[in-house]
Amino acid sequence: ASLYRIDGWGAPYFTANSSGNISVRPHGSDTLPHQDIDLLKVVKHLTHPKASGGLGLQLPLIVRFPDVLKNRLECLQSAFDSAVKSQGYGSYYQGVYPVKCHQDRFIVEDIVNFGSPFRFGLEAGCKPEILLAMSCLCKGNPEAFLICNGFKDAEYVSLALLGRKLALNTVIVLEQEHELDLVIDLSKKMNVRPVIGLRAKLRTKQTNYYGSNSGEKGKFGLTSAQIVCVVAKLRESGMLDCLQLLHFHIGSMIPTTSLLSDGVSEAALIYCELVRLGAHMRVIDVGGGLGIDYDGSKSGEGDISVAYTLEEYAEAVVASIRYVCDRRSVKHPVICSESGRAIVSHHSVLIFEAVKPMAHQPKPDDIQLLLEGEEDLYTAVMRGDQEKSLLYVDQLKQRCVEGFKDGVLNIEQLGSIDGLCEWVLKAIGRSDPVQTYNINLSIFTSTSSHWGMGHLFPIAPIHKLDQEPKACGILSDITCDSEGKIVKFIGGESSLPLHEIDNGRYFLGLFLGGAYEESMGGVYNLFGGLSVVRVSQNDGPHSFVVTRAVPGQSSSDVLRAVQHEPELMLQTLKHRAEEVMHTKRGGEEKEEDDEYKNVAACLDRSFHNMPYLATEEG
Numbered sequence: 001a002s003l004y005r006i007d008g009w010g011a012p013y014f015t016a017n018s019s020g021n022i023s024v025r026p027h028g029s030d031t032l033p034h035q036d037i038d039l040l041k042v043v044k045h046l047t048h049p050k051a052s053g054g055l056g057l058q059l060p061l062i063v064r065f066p067d068v069l070k071n072r073l074e075c076l077q078s079a080f081d082s083a084v085k086s087q088g089y090g091s092y093y094q095g096v097y098p099v100k101c102h103q104d105r106f107i108v109e110d111i112v113n114f115g116s117p118f119r120f121g122l123e124a125g126c127k128p129e130i131l132l133a134m135s136c137l138c139k140g141n142p143e144a145f146l147i148c149n150g151f152k153d154a155e156y157v158s159l160a161l162l163g164r165k166l167a168l169n170t171v172i173v174l175e176q177e178h179e180l181d182l183v184i185d186l187s188k189k190m191n192v193r194p195v196i197g198l199r200a201k202l203r204t205k206q207t208n209y210y211g212s213n214s215g216e217k218g219k220f221g222l223t224s225a226q227i228v229c230v231v232a233k234l235r236e237s238g239m240l241d242c243l244q245l246l247h248f249h250i251g252s253m254i255p256t257t258s259l260l261s262d263g264v265s266e267a268a269l270i271y272c273e274l275v276r277l278g279a280h281m282r283v284i285d286v287g288g289g290l291g292i293d294y295d296g297s298k299s300g301e302g303d304i305s306v307a308y309t310l311e312e313y314a315e316a317v318v319a320s321i322r323y324v325c326d327r328r329s330v331k332h333p334v335i336c337s338e339s340g341r342a343i344v345s346h347h348s349v350l351i352f353e354a355v356k357p358m359a360h361q362p363k364p365d366d367i368q369l370l371l372e373g374e375e376d377l378y379t380a381v382m383r384g385d386q387e388k389s390l391l392y393v394d395q396l397k398q399r400c401v402e403g404f405k406d407g408v409l410n411i412e413q414l415g416s417i418d419g420l421c422e423w424v425l426k427a428i429g430r431s432d433p434v435q436t437y438n439i440n441l442s443i444f445t446s447t448s449s450h451w452g453m454g455h456l457f458p459i460a461p462i463h464k465l466d467q468e469p470k471a472c473g474i475l476s477d478i479t480c481d482s483e484g485k486i487v488k489f490i491g492g493e494s495s496l497p498l499h500e501i502d503n504g505r506y507f508l509g510l511f512l513g514g515a516y517e518e519s520m521g522g523v524y525n526l527f528g529g530l531s532v533v534r535v536s537q538n539d540g541p542h543s544f545v546v547t548r549a550v551p552g553q554s555s556s557d558v559l560r561a562v563q564h565e566p567e568l569m570l571q572t573l574k575h576r577a578e579e580v581m582h583t584k585r586g587g588e589e590k591e592e593d594d595e596y597k598n599v600a601a602c603l604d605r606s607f608h609n610m611p612y613l614a615t616e617e618g
């Protein structure tokens with residue numbers, strides 16, 4: 001298990017158990033030993049055919065653990081509660097979840113529900129998001145914030161104002177100066193007193209991949225000059241009391257607390273200035289950026305690691321705001337954060353299968369025969385002379401390719417020689433140590449940030465961890481695209497230790513991918529969304545219960561996504577089958593009917609099933 005650094009990136013939720021499988025500890029460090037969930041048992045239950053008591057789901061699939069989600073939320077809240085208490089901070093923390101991280105209905109509903117005792121709210125960045133956030137928050141704590149970020153038109157602003165009419169705590173955060181005119185105009189027309197926030201464009205700049213939109217040239221937010229104009233306009237309109245929140249976001253995965261403190265302190269200064277200018281400021285919203293340690297190194301390097309814990313993050317935020325506000329004698333504001341990645345990443349595990357292509361194995365007699373024809377090579381191999389063996393293998397290969405081009409060798413002979421060369425390399429211990437394992441997955445659909453920006457996720461087998469992996473490999477997906485592969489792994493490794501696959505199945509898990517990946521992936525190559533299940537901890541004999549299972553997108557679904565009409569296509573193909581089989585008819589009508597039925601059933605199945613490779617049990 002140490003080969004995969006599970007304790008580094010997985011704690012406190014994932015660990016290797018005594019059977020060599022990965023266990024999920026759904027309540028983090030509060031999990032009791034009997035509550036551990038064996039991931040292999042879950043996958044077997046999900047994939048076993050219905051007839052033998054399973055759910056008959058096809059891989060790849062995503063297993064979500066709502067208990068983990070609850071634990072993440074509670075840990076975030078308690079980290080801030082502790083920092084507030086230990087530093088004598090004069091207000092409190094009230095966070096929101098940015099739904100763009102994962103808009104799945106059940107995830108958002110869970111967050112609203114689990115976060116209700118501490119008024120946890122939502123952040124939206126576009127019209128469909130505000131619609132979903134408003135409807136979910138109807139069942140939440142009435143004080144929970146609904147932070148409305150993003151580019152806004154009149155319809156978006158009207159929705160946010162309507163939210164206040166519905167007694168939801170919506171805050172319209174101005175990202176652009178002209179949005180203020182819409183807010184002033186529409187709030188008067190709709191007769192609603194809005195709560196307004198400002199997104200400040202900070203000078204503090206993140207230098208990692210995610211920081212490209214931070215700093216003075218960032219895409220979002222208002223400059224100091226624009227902030228002054230907004231304040232003046234609000235004062236003129238008699239609405240300065242509506243301005244209550246200051247927001248900033250310097251990018252995801254903030255690597256260190258020193259950079260975080262710089263950003264928060266700069267924002268706190270602007271907050272104090274807004275207080276001085278007469279706004280009724282109440283809340284400072286430090287945006288997202290609370291990172292997670294994908295490689296377990298705690299180094300804060302490479303866009304995949306952060307050099308702090310949840311507690312240290314909260315302490316740095318609280319301390320920076322308190323310090324600045326105390327120096328300016330400003331009342332401590334409510335602290336809001338829009339942490340997405342840190343809340344949802346851990347609770348979702350992507351399970352997929354790896355298959356190693358069979359190497360061509362020449363028969364021992366053939367090897368003997370071929371080697372005897374190659375005297376020099378034969379002697380070198382027998383003597384164990386690696387250098388000479390390699391040299392003769394190279395020469396033999398070259399000669400054979402020439403022979404094939406000249407028509408002296410046929411393809412069977414060429415194949416035998418290739419097999420011999422592979423055998424020799426293996427026999428002298430010089431075969432390529434890195435093997436290619438095919439994975440039944442689409443990199444583009446399921447790990448698009450790996451494909452797009454080289455983001456690394458921890459990947460490990462979910463079983464066999466008590467056996468030493470005898471191979472190492474790269475992972476090549478089933479899309480018809482040579483970029484569909486993973487050749488870099490956490491720790492900077494260019495291959496992953498993997499087990500030899502005998503007759504059984506080999507399941508791998510990609511962990512910490514619960515944020516962004518599913519929202520970003522499309523249907524490239526027509527491989528669509530995966531089966532998703534929700535698994536909760538249960539005190540019964542199996543320690544887990546599947547509370548919801550939704551099969552992934554079928555071939556019909558992905559075809560529909562690109563404007564085809566699967567029902568019509570099916571009709572056309574069946575019609576063609578009828579015609580063709582009818583013309584063949586004569587005397588053997590019964591047989592023809594059976595054939596038509598088989599063809600029709602095969603077509604029905606193909607439209608209905610997922611596009612991924614089907615395996616025996618799936």
Ligand code: PLP
Pocket residue numbers: 098101123149249251252253287288289290291338339340341342515
């Ligand atoms: N808030 C805003 C405005 C964002 O743009 C983002 C993401 O980039 C977030 C919050 C969430 O950030 P994270 O997932 O790093 O917490």
